[in-house]
Amino acid sequence: MSKKILYLLGIALTIILGMFLYQNYCCNCCMKPPKLDNSTTVVNNKRTGLVPFTIKGSDFDYHCNDNIKFVKNEKAALVPFSDSVAIGFKNLKTALQSNPNKKIKITGYATSDEKNTTTFQNLALARANDLKKYLISTGFDAxxxxxxxxxxxxxxxxxxxxxxxxxxxxxxxxxxSNNQWEVLKAKINANPLVLYFNTNESRENLSTEEQTKIAEIATYLKNVPNAKVSIVGHSDSVGAREANIVLGQSRAEFAKAFLIKKGIDSKQIQTSSQGPDNPIADNTSEEGKSKNRRTVVTIK
Structure with missing residues (x-):
């Protein structure tokens, strides 16, 4: 083998050996360490318990991941509710209005270490009642x-x-039974719905008690189709009698409009006005006049 060939082989071996040493011993010392991304988060694969909001029935099923919340030891739910929960209640109201033979059972829950400061048997029942009151305020039948x-x-x-x-x-x-509806009618008429008004006013916001009474009237009329509700408007004696008759009638029409919104057929509602002709208190005092400015709702 000639000297020239040996010389070339030596150069080739030197190059190969140099590349081997560079790759295994020098390359890593020239590389920059990887930069940590501050936006990277650590994901905990352990999933916390999920309590979805659900409303269930034989032909009704609504659920969403949002839910009602209660602070520990408190009977009142945190409001406002999320849109998803509100939609569920809206759909529930429609379902119940179309089927009077169904009811909604609300079961409240509380933990054994929570304190019950309510008049209810336990905090869980108080929470169920709070949700009932909320639903009644949105138009549910009491x-x-x-x-x-x-x-x-x-x-x-x-x-x-x-x-x-x-x-x-x-x-x-x-x-x-028919007897049950007679009992409800007697209850309504024994303690009738009475709306009071300020001078010259013909409408006002309804209290929870007034809404409950209207809900009872609505329930009776829905289940006794031939029944009629009588709405009579009254006024104090201030001003001309003719004007007070008109004012009393406008108050009766307000009550009628509210009952119609509750789903009662307008054909079941009769309105009239007695103006100042049937006072229940002395018109010489402000207190007496305020009691006379009223609308009385009964079942005929």
């Missing part, structure tokens, strides 16, 4: 509810807030 309360050892919580400690189930309502 007679459409069955309430229960259950105490649990623990419940899903976020800090000091219980997530979804209530369930909603649509149940069949036992058909009422």
């Amino acid at each position: 007679n459409s509810f069955v309430l229960e309360g259950e105490i649990k050892d623990k419940w899903e919580m976020n800090s000091d807030t219980l997530i979804g400690p209530a369930s909603f189930n649509i149940i069949e309502n036992e058909p009422a």
Whole structure:
């Protein structure tokens, strides 16, 4: 083998050896360490318990991941509710209005370590009642509810807030007998709905008690189709009698409009006005006049 060939082989071996040493011993010392991304978050694969909001019935099923919340030891739910929960209640109201033979059973829950400072048997039942009051304020029939309360050892919580400690189930309502409707009519007429008005006013916001009475009237009329409701408007004696007759009639028409919004057929409603002709108090005092400015709603 010639010297020239040996010389070339030596150069080739030197190059190969140099590349080997560079790749294995020098390359890593020239590379920059990887830069940490501050936006990277650590994901905890352990999923916390989820308590979805649900309303269930034989032909009704609504659910969403949002839910009602109660602060620990408190009977009142945190409001306003999310849009998803509100939609569920709206759909529920429509379902119940189209089927008077069904009711909604609300079961409230509380944990064994919570304090009950209410007049109810337990905090769970108080929470169910709070939800009932809320639904009545949105137009639900006051007679459409069955309430229960259950105490649990623990419940899903976020800090000091219980997530979804209530369930909603649509149940069949036992058909009422004619005697039951007579009892309801007697109750309505024994303690009739009376709306009071300030001078020259013909409308006002309704209290929870007034809304409950209207709901009872609506329930009776829906189940006794031939019945009629009588709405009579009254006024104090200030001003001309003719003007007070008109004012009393406008008050009766306000009550009629409200009952129609509750789903009562306008053909079942009769309105009239007695103006200042039937006072229940002395018109010589401001207190007496305020009692005379009223509308009385009864079942005929």
